Structures are given as C-alpha cells and as structure tokens.
Amino acid sequence: TFDAKPGPMELRVSVEGGVAQILDSEVRKITVPDLTSAQTTFGTPAVFRARTVREFQQLKADAGAVPLAGREFSRADRLLIRAPAYGPANTVPTLTARLLNRAGQPMADVPIVAPSGMGDPEIELPLAALAPADYVLEITATGDGGAAKELIGFRVVG
Numbered sequence: 001t002f003d004a005k006p007g008p009m010e011l012r013v014s015v016e017g018g019v020a021q022i023l024d025s026e027v028r029k030i031t032v033p034d035l036t037s038a039q040t041t042f043g044t045p046a047v048f049r050a051r052t053v054r055e056f057q058q059l060k061a062d063a064g065a066v067p068l069a070g071r072e073f074s075r076a077d078r079l080l081i082r083a084p085a086y087g088p089a090n091t092v093p094t095l096t097a098r099l100l101n102r103a104g105q106p107m108a109d110v111p112i113v114a115p116s117g118m119g120d121p122e123i124e125l126p127l128a129a130l131a132p133a134d135y136v137l138e139i140t141a142t143g144d145g146g147a148a149k150e151l152i153g154f155r156v157v158g
C-alpha cells in the first residue's frame with residue numbers, strides 16, 4: 001500500500017529474479033478516486049472466485065482475501081464481488097446491481113448483501129445458470145452526492 005493523490009497515474013509493476021534482475025515489467029494506467037469529494041464514488045471492486053461451497057464461505061469470512069485479476073470463469077464457479085462505495089460526509093450510498101448481456105441489455109437484478117460490520121457490500125453471483133458468453137455486472141451507487149456507476153465485464157466459458 002502507498003499514498004497517492006486523486007487522479008490518473010501510471011503504476012509500474014516489475015517482477016525480479018533472485019539476484020534483483022528484472023524478469024518482466026508492466027505499466028498500468030489507473031485512476032485514484034477522490035474519496036473526499038462531494039459526489040458519490042466507487043473504490044475498486046474486488047472479484048473473488050470459489051469453486052466449492054466451502055471455498056465460498058472461506059472467502060466471505062476472509063476480509064484479507066486476494067482478488068482475481070482475470071475475468072474468465074467456469075460455469076461451476078461462484079463469484080463474490082466486494083464493491084466499496086463512498087458518499088459525501090461519510091454517508092453510505094445505496095447500491096443496486098444487475099446482470100447485462102454482451103449487448104448491454106438487462107438480464108436480471110442481482111441482490112446486494114449488506115456488510116456485517118465494517119466491510120464493503122457484497123454481491124454473490126453463481127454462474128451455473130449462465131450460458132457461455134460475455135457478460136457485464138452493472139453496479140450503481142445512489143446517495144446524497146448523486147449517482148455513480150461501475151461496470152465489471154467477465155466471460156463465462158464451458
């Protein structure tokens with residue numbers, strides 16, 4: 001973790017070998033949100049995958065679980081998405097979520113599970129009922145600072 005000013009930034013990630021030799025590097029462009037603004041805003045949603053009910057329960061209980069970078073999943077997977085949202089003056093916006101198809105047409109509303117304690121709201125998304133295709137999860141936060149929208153694209157494979 002490190003402090004960063006709100007706005008766009010470039011983050012260079014390097015993988016080093018045993019003798020400090022750089023094996024690979026990548027530059028990512030990210031936008032650091034301004035969490036002090038008077039508008040409703042999202043932090044970065046975290047996507048987790050579980051293949052069994054036991055794995056899913058462990059993920060739900062682990063606030064320090066490491067999210068996935070990939071967005072390709074099996075129909076046997078169950079996703080857990082933590083979606084941090086912020087409102088002005090520490091207000092908590094109301095979240096809604098819906099599943100969209102590749103063309104952006106709504107398919108289903110997805111329930112939001114309120115956090116138990118100080119955690120972020122969670123979305124539980126089983127993929128078994130979805131056909132192999134591309135999808136988008138649209139999350140909307142509405143509060144005193146207006147509305148904000150976050151889109152998470154993913155692919156379901158066989």
